[in-house]
Amino acid sequence: MAVVLTPSLFCLDKTNEKTICHCGTCSKERTKSQATKPNVIKQCLTSPKFLFIVFGWIAVALLAYQVSFAEPAKAKWDPYTILDINEGATLPEIKKVYRKLSLVYHPDKAPEDKQKEYEETFIQISKAYQVLTDDDIRKNYEQYGHPDGKQSFSMGVALPRSLVEGGNSKFVLIFYAIAFGFGLPFYIANWWNNSRRQTKDKILNSTMGVFVKGLKENDGFKDLIRILAGAHEFQENVKVHAGEEQLLKQVDNAIHNELENRFGEKYDRADDSIPRYRRKARTLLYAYFLRLDLTAKGIDAGILQEDQQYIVKRSVHILQGLLQIATVKQWLNVAVLIMELQQDLLQALYPGDASIKQLPHINNQLLRRYNRSKKKQVSSVQQLLDLTEPERKSLLNPLSESEYLDVMEVAQRVPRLSVEKALFKVIGDKIITTGAIITFVLKLKNGKVHSIDTEVDSKATPNDHDDGNDSEDEDEFDEQGNTKVKKDDDDSKDTLPLAHTPYYPNEKKPYWWIFLGDPKVNRILVPPRKVSDIVDEKTIRIPFAGPPKPGTYTFSLFVKCDTYAGTDILQNIQLTIQEPSDLPPEDDVDDSISEPEEDSIAGQMKMMREQGLASALAGGTQNDEAKGQKQKDDDSDSDSDSSSDEE
Numbered sequence: 001m002a003v004v005l006t007p008s009l010f011c012l013d014k015t016n017e018k019t020i021c022h023c024g025t026c027s028k029e030r031t032k033s034q035a036t037k038p039n040v041i042k043q044c045l046t047s048p049k050f051l052f053i054v055f056g057w058i059a060v061a062l063l064a065y066q067v068s069f070a071e072p073a074k075a076k077w078d079p080y081t082i083l084d085i086n087e088g089a090t091l092p093e094i095k096k097v098y099r100k101l102s103l104v105y106h107p108d109k110a111p112e113d114k115q116k117e118y119e120e121t122f123i124q125i126s127k128a129y130q131v132l133t134d135d136d137i138r139k140n141y142e143q144y145g146h147p148d149g150k151q152s153f154s155m156g157v158a159l160p161r162s163l164v165e166g167g168n169s170k171f172v173l174i175f176y177a178i179a180f181g182f183g184l185p186f187y188i189a190n191w192w193n194n195s196r197r198q199t200k201d202k203i204l205n206s207t208m209g210v211f212v213k214g215l216k217e218n219d220g221f222k223d224l225i226r227i228l229a230g231a232h233e234f235q236e237n238v239k240v241h242a243g244e245e246q247l248l249k250q251v252d253n254a255i256h257n258e259l260e261n262r263f264g265e266k267y268d269r270a271d272d273s274i275p276r277y278r279r280k281a282r283t284l285l286y287a288y289f290l291r292l293d294l295t296a297k298g299i300d301a302g303i304l305q306e307d308q309q310y311i312v313k314r315s316v317h318i319l320q321g322l323l324q325i326a327t328v329k330q331w332l333n334v335a336v337l338i339m340e341l342q343q344d345l346l347q348a349l350y351p352g353d354a355s356i357k358q359l360p361h362i363n364n365q366l367l368r369r370y371n372r373s374k375k376k377q378v379s380s381v382q383q384l385l386d387l388t389e390p391e392r393k394s395l396l397n398p399l400s401e402s403e404y405l406d407v408m409e410v411a412q413r414v415p416r417l418s419v420e421k422a423l424f425k426v427i428g429d430k431i432i433t434t435g436a437i438i439t440f441v442l443k444l445k446n447g448k449v450h451s452i453d454t455e456v457d458s459k460a461t462p463n464d465h466d467d468g469n470d471s472e473d474e475d476e477f478d479e480q481g482n483t484k485v486k487k488d489d490d491d492s493k494d495t496l497p498l499a500h501t502p503y504y505p506n507e508k509k510p511y512w513w514i515f516l517g518d519p520k521v522n523r524i525l526v527p528p529r530k531v532s533d534i535v536d537e538k539t540i541r542i543p544f545a546g547p548p549k550p551g552t553y554t555f556s557l558f559v560k561c562d563t564y565a566g567t568d569i570l571q572n573i574q575l576t577i578q579e580p581s582d583l584p585p586e587d588d589v590d591d592s593i594s595e596p597e598e599d600s601i602a603g604q605m606k607m608m609r610e611q612g613l614a615s616a617l618a619g620g621t622q623n624d625e626a627k628g629q630k631q632k633d634d635d636s637d638s639d640s641d642s643s644s645d646e647e
Helices: 024-036 040-046 048-068 079-083 091-105 112-133 135-144 166-197 205-214 221-229 232-237 244-262 276-289 302-328 332-347 364-373 381-386 389-395 401-413 601-611 613-617 620-636 639-645
Strands: 417-425 437-446 455-459 511-518 523-532 537-545 551-561 569-577
Touching: 024 401, 040 048, 079 091, 079 112, 091 112, 112 135, 166 205, 205 221, 205 232, 205 302, 221 276, 221 302, 221 332, 232 276, 232 302, 244 276, 244 302, 276 302, 276 332, 302 332, 302 523, 332 511, 332 523, 332 551, 364 389, 381 401, 417 551, 417 569, 511 537, 523 537
Parallel strands: 455 569
Antiparallel strands: 417 437, 437 537, 511 523, 511 551, 551 569
């Protein structure tokens, strides 16, 4: 395995052990990564978080130990209980009981071994008698619960007395001064600084600034790599090693030769005027895409392995920032290219490579040997599955039986989506008119791979009949366009297995971007929505504002996977927009039925019919004017005026 080519750092846990890929390549890389990873136990024991938790539990244990020796709270002092009489006892009864108890517990009559006990009991009896026989003292007790009247209270720190008394008090003050005078402000300032430096997606604001300035509408793969390498995360977190400049030059030479031999492309080496971190990130990304085995080329690049791991893993995350910019600017081509770049990052594929190389044990030598002897070229996973068993055996002949099983296992693991249904409709209407809010209904089935190179024309109209089962599989989306998780769904436990990504330094769950675009004008018409867990079938509903003019529009439906290459869907669909006057007439209703209230849904629908969508969205500020205009139209009995008011 290549030294610079980073194997996966598989962070396994019990939740994903059954869903990870267990092919020979993944198992080998997993074992190798575990052997080369630093001691997890040692890292855990020395991490600040672990030490903080340990010291916290020690403090809790000490506090519990102190509490175990604390004196229990004393019961409330009650003179009636001391004298063992009822609260409504009369004065003669109180005196009688007092004399009786005084004779028993008088200190002069106490045994020698109970002298102190009798004395304390006699004091309590005398105090209780005084409280109940003195009117003023008894009033204080009944009003405030104490013979001496209202009592003051004090507050203190709940610490053991040994810490706050004597010479230890200064150490307690020093601890509190450090913790609350320096530690807490430092933590809050650090948190606030990091939150201000990053976007809500945990991307540095400075990186987003570089992306906004650098990204252009017609950028290609090399332009995206150049922009991606300029992320400030690489500048702050990628280490600089002694002697790495010479190693990077050797890697650049290997990249130059590989691109020229395999693709006939020229590799433009970055000059010294470009910052070092950019040159380093760009070089390691190219080496990763080309799967360079640098050890076979005599390059000892072991010190760059950790840096490449971080750059690749972080690149997948910060690519979302580039995609956000392209989506906001509605640049279709560059947005598609960014999505394909993420596929290449997860599968370690260079653009132009056959997507079948995602499968284990399949390399350029094996494909060249087969393609030279056969007229039919095999370059995708679907083409491999479409072969007959003898043809697959011929293609994979150099592989052993276990390697052949690995190939077929991963090939069956790759999701293969197809479009079961794609239609447009407007709720409550049989046709789609100008200015309407259109719902795009898409039903996907996991079963067959569609190549991005094949376009299938499909006229999707609202006249197609719905099967009535879409509501069960319908996805809901939040404000950012991500799918919401349905906690009450019984099928929510059915998820896709984790992707086969042996070269990516992490585990990855596949998801898809779904959006509409127009390649003729290079524009995104409906922003991408993320959808995951298409295990069998899934129905997605995407609302959007329709075109303002009538006619037939041809859109392109894009279903692009974020993980696997060669499994995307590109399908043309048509949308027919008609004039509002083409709406069928409404059924006559009984005049006795009252008009719907304006605040109700029916009232809003009625207002849309009569005043147009713009007036309805504007609210009730123009309701009076609209009613007056409607009354004039009714009085004039003009069909042309009536039709012009409808939308």
